[in-house]
Amino acid sequence: MNENYIVNIVLPVLLTLGAPVVGGLLMGVDRKITARMQSRVGPPLIQPFYDAIKLWNKRPVIASRLQPVLAFSYLGFSLLAFGLLMFRQDLLVIVFTTALADTCLITASLNSKSPYSYLGGRRELLSVLAYEPVLIMAFLSIYMVTGSFLVDEVLAYRMPLLIQLPAVLIALVLVLIVEMKKSPFDVSASGHAHQELVRGVYTEFSGYTMAMLELGHWVKVTLVLSIVTLFWAPNLLIGAALSLAAFFIVLVVDNSYPRLTWRSMIKTTWGVGFILILANIVGLNLMGVI
């Protein structure tokens, strides 16, 4: 009884609160690996935390009074989505919660007169449009195999999902690229050296609002990586290795491709993503598995 309590409540809460820390470290690893790929030394591993603390303490310039509220909701809904995953709830509800988080971000960016922020917000909307159907299709295929959308039952499934759904995992890597705002799909916000539209959706944020958006972004990246972890549910350590491998592939792609336009982004994610997932489902059907 007591142990159940720890596993069902305390552990998920702790994991959810730890998500920003894990996400921040992942971003540090990202910057370090990217630097090494460009034969640079790169910033220290905890650089993202320095950035976040600095932003938090900088005097903010608030473009509209709604923006801090929306930035806070973005972080809140991202954490809620991650929490739902840790409490082993419904996968579909998790997608809709992340969609709500994105809506907050987009509304906040449209809530200023800056044309750059406006364009960035519209492009963010397009990237949501690009990855969300693929994510839902991936969950649908998980449902077809395991017979449930509940993470609890996906975890209890008798064999690793990867064996039956290898192509779906590749489609999820596409989702991860869009979600991490990496080349070739970094249309909505530009970080680091490649500047376009000033800072895209993030243009009008500063100080603590920007820090909250950064935290929310880390949590969302960790969320998608945790979903990849589900593909080797019987042993979550192997699953974590799998998600780190996906993370590394995203970085390789990021460093070897230039940015595409938003049209190509939607064509690629929908075209490649849907074909991969459908081929996987049809293949399983032909083999008589489902």
Added chain:
Amino acid sequence: MKTKTKARLKSPWVLHYDCGSCNGCDIEILAALTPKFDAERFGIVNIGDPKQADLLVVTGPANRRNHRVLKRLYDQMPDPKVVMAVGTCASTGGIFHNCPNTLGGIDKVIPVDVYVPGCAARPEQIIDGVVLALQKLSEMSEKEDD
């Protein structure tokens, strides 16, 4: 040192504004960001958004056309902020000093904290200038608490 000050010193985000320089100094600033000098190892990122930048790096002389833009960029940057004038032009007007359309150095328009002389300033000098600017930033940060 406080965590706040340390974080500020470890992550200076740069806004680079070209005030009409000959582009010699701009190329040197970009050189400082390339793998050879790798400014990102100090957390320096060329951010391009005044609302998130800590360090305004200006090249070229202020002139009658763009001094308003320069002033506005400076005003849009939230505190604490530091301004660096890179190159002789930005410091004093340089070879453009007696042109009818220029006002002279950028300190005619906004307060400058660090001057990096040279035509063009070398990347090593620019990084040196950033180190000086960070000292200034740390003083500002400590003073803020008193």
